[in-house]
Amino acid sequence: MHKKRFALIGCGFIGQVHAANLATHPGVELVMLADADSTRASTLAGQMHCRAGEVSAAINSDNVDAVLIASATPSHAELLEAAARAGKAVYCEKPIDLSLQTAMRVAENVLHLNTKITVGFNRRFDSSHQQLKRLLDQGIIGRPELIQMVCRSSELPPLSYLQTSGGQMRDQAIHFFDLLRWLTGDEVTSIAAMGAALAMPAISKFGDVDTSVLIMQMQQGGLAQLDNTRRTGYGYDERICVMGEKGLAESGPQSPPGLKLFQDKTIIKQGVYPDWFSRVQGTYYQHLDAFVRYLNDEEVADLPGLLDGVQAQAIAEAAVLSLSTKRSCPIDKVI
Amino acid sequence: MHKKRFALIGCGFIGQVHAANLATHPGVELVMLADADSTRASTLAGQMHCRAGEVSAAINSDNVDAVLIASATPSHAELLEAAARAGKAVYCEKPIDLSLQTAMRVAENVLHLNTKITVGFNRRFDSSHQQLKRLLDQGIIGRPELIQMVCRSSELPPLSYLQTSGGQMRDQAIHFFDLLRWLTGDEVTSIAAMGAALAMPAISKFGDVDTSVLIMQMQQGGLAQLDNTRRTGYGYDERICVMGEKGLAESGPQSPPGLKLFQDKTIIKQGVYPDWFSRVQGTYYQHLDAFVRYLNDEEVADLPGLLDGVQAQAIAEAAVLSLSTKRSCPIDKVI
């Protein structure tokens, strides 16, 4: 099998995660790194034994089969479109753009080009969410009727991050809008949200929340819930419970190996994941691997496509609207 | 200590539960049973070694200190008011009345009489919910920020029951509106609900749902969630998780003693509660016991009063409104 030649754009925290995976994957050759900050690109390129180049070179080089876009969010849309027009396959970090309108326009421009594109909803590749998807597909618990999702980050991000994140709906909840669509094979038709800035009241100045609860109506009749927090006092907590007619399946708050300590009439289970990254870390590689298999024309059922990116953003947009209007928002109102 | 003399009105399923508890409690003397169906009253009276009488006698007899009202819902309000006016202490099954207006009017008529009254929110006396209340009161996890409640009955009630139940909000969810107020010591200010008739589509004809998801805004800033189902494929499931600033406490899906069976790469925990009654059964006695202590002028912190009954009904009313208007409903809109 011919190795796929990747260029990576963006050498920040998540770019470095992708770089390590690209360097390790047996079906990938990491040929070039680029970053708006060329020093940052050179440093990482040195560690990865590949070369640093201009962003434009990364997109246009004949030596490149695929571009992985992990740069700052405002640059995603333009780079995605340019890379697709240059005939490259694209792995684009989420979101496509903070503006749903822009994301939709890019999708329109790009879809007819028939390039291979995936959007960074890596949590589809969490090993227990994958098991849940298989179990649902096999019909073991019947039609999904009530989906309960929990996404609770343990450590508050810095205010600077939150200021440019697009808000809790577009930045954090969006992963679960995608997971919900993927797991059920169904679409959200309406959403209602309530939120508050409890952990960091300062963010309410720019209209953001750090604690939120959401309910959703699905097209095939089911109902869903999601709650999000930006910090907990106990570690990272991510769960998806799907109740069907015939039972309930839970992809639970996985944890690394830990002891049980019995003391003083209690049993203490040690070892909850400290933060989101320690839980989801492995999914980036799995997502990359699925994308490479797709590039090699294998059938890959779970790969999030460009329209998945748009659709999840539309739900986030409706959630934002519901937060301010205090009424449930039909998704088709924002598309 | 002088035994308190009780009359029981209502000899149906829940009346029989109360009869057994009244007969067993060392501080109670069950002096009389009454029922609209006098044969049913006589039969139960025979088993309980007490006498059967007219409803009016139960309320007015000089031999009676307290009346336990477990008759059909439409009779609650009138009996409650009559018993209070007759100077009896009253334990009234929930709801006070299916109409919030009637419930509020009864409360107004009765409160100034200073009779001792409790409303049937027995789930406050679930032993693990009680532990949760203590833990919250001690401040161990700090201010409640996100409360997640699950109430899933395992077996569909018959259509005949559902037709007169007042609907899922007033009949099932109402217990959790009360638990939420009690646990947090806070008030719900706004609620949004979505629901569907998935298990028994026929009930949608009279506007009811059997599966619902709700989100609530609390006065002190916290947020809450609740989901309800009328049947599951796996047993009875009742959970309350409270996330505070410093941690999370879960009063979980308790189960009776059961085995763990390890087979074929799985661990099977046997013994989930088959239905709601097997889980909450003991709480009726605990509630009665608290009421008796109250009658003996002890301080009893957790006893649900008449206004608790009204308040929980108001939340249920707002939830019903939200289901139809598809917008969040402030509680003060229905009071």
Next chain:
Amino acid sequence: MHKKRFALIGCGFIGQVHAANLATHPGVELVMLADADSTRASTLAGQMHCRAGEVSAAINSDNVDAVLIASATPSHAELLEAAARAGKAVYCEKPIDLSLQTAMRVAENVLHLNTKITVGFNRRFDSSHQQLKRLLDQGIIGRPELIQMVCRSSELPPLSYLQTSGGQMRDQAIHFFDLLRWLTGDEVTSIAAMGAALAMPAISKFGDVDTSVLIMQMQQGGLAQLDNTRRTGYGYDERICVMGEKGLAESGPQSPPGLKLFQDKTIIKQGVYPDWFSRVQGTYYQHLDAFVRYLNDEEVADLPGLLDGVQAQAIAEAAVLSLSTKRSCPIDKVI
């Protein structure tokens, strides 16, 4: 159904437990209490609304169908034999006698009388051990190959108790020798034991241990383990795991309802049983109920008989021998 008339001999701690059960059971009439200390008998009789009498009257009265012997251990053998000779059914607390020889002699004297007798191995009636027995009988995990039993009391008994208890093997481990025989339907053929006085070194003066580990060979080829402690730092711990060819079933360390507390990267399960009595309390009633059904000529599979008492004691005796000889001891060496 005619109520069975019981006399209770022994009004100490465990006698009071039995008294309460005898007073509550619908198929029982508690007619008389007796105790070497007649004041103690009178006091309890007052509470139970029955009369106090002489021990000899309890055994010989025509008004008595069955005698429950809960007196001090040294009196068990004589009372058991006398009651049986007087034609009474007998429920005798374990052990029959601290001397295996005496126990065997009593059994020989009594067995041909065909009286109905049960020995106090109440833990057979623990609800999860019962479930385990059913599961084994159904063959769900196949032939038992490796049985692991844990019996760890939480609070050290006083030295005075330990001095007359007969030692850890005859007093504590003996319940599990009986459970092992009952669950497997098999016999122990050989046992090896090691022990130490770690929690209360003083008991080594009279040859006792408070911490012990035992291994056993079963007649049909399986192997078993048992460990015992007289105190833990964490609560009461009782478990039985049976591994068969096709899987493993665990009757685990059951606990009363309790919260889960998530804090600081740990999950704290609250509510382990504080002591042995809070776990096994209910089994005394279940055992009594089975005995009453037996008196009414129902078939009762799990009732421990006189020979079960002898057999478990024989294993305990062999364990004591193994502790001192430091070699495994065949059971037929002590019988």
Next chain:
Amino acid sequence: MHKKRFALIGCGFIGQVHAANLATHPGVELVMLADADSTRASTLAGQMHCRAGEVSAAINSDNVDAVLIASATPSHAELLEAAARAGKAVYCEKPIDLSLQTAMRVAENVLHLNTKITVGFNRRFDSSHQQLKRLLDQGIIGRPELIQMVCRSSELPPLSYLQTSGGQMRDQAIHFFDLLRWLTGDEVTSIAAMGAALAMPAISKFGDVDTSVLIMQMQQGGLAQLDNTRRTGYGYDERICVMGEKGLAESGPQSPPGLKLFQDKTIIKQGVYPDWFSRVQGTYYQHLDAFVRYLNDEEVADLPGLLDGVQAQAIAEAAVLSLSTKRSCPIDKVI
């Protein structure tokens, strides 16, 4: 830091595991592979991009700093001694030799050479056993009083493997003899064992067992238990519970991420480890890493040394003796 140059001897199953780790470790250069079967060596060398050579070259080459011996057991002792005499550091798979006498002689010959040696007790590097060791060292549960260990392989190895394995004590239990010494910092003084060939009766012909239970006396007063099976019906099961004066700590039957499925009054936890290798796989790398840190003169507390290898074998030898003599065997009887 200078990379340590390793030669690997033995290219069978476990040799291939080591080869992959040696090729990946950043502090290691895998310079040479050797195997009695030179074709097998060449094939693996091709995959690992290193060269194949003679066993003698692997031991004597100036290009080699350390030798990892993963060849057939009968060759371990000779290769270990030769490599140590040639001045190489050595990582030797367990056991040193099936004969304790030979193992002791090699140790005597080699120890004064002051070469750096580790023996393959990789399970010390299991992440939860490591946590248990830390917790014990911190004194959180006080002095170890009762240690319970379970080692149950899921799939029967082929008869051919069992015939040359040295038996369950020397091949399987030996890891736990080492873990026991390491965790407690204490020595076993006496052991008693019972065993049976239940899963594969054929092995009893050469005196082996596939199911065994063992009890041990520790020098500082504690007691220990171990059970071993060669097959289960439910997956791989490895647990270590240490009870101290102040509590109990359990390094439990870890499992990979899996779903919880609620169905039909049961909760099914999916995803027990299918076999021993999927559980312990990662420990080989951790052990190698600790060894490399040791080669770089870091202090590495947990590394099993040559005498650890001898000591664990001595316990295994005493267990074998106890199986046949049916009496407990002091360890100093076999050394």
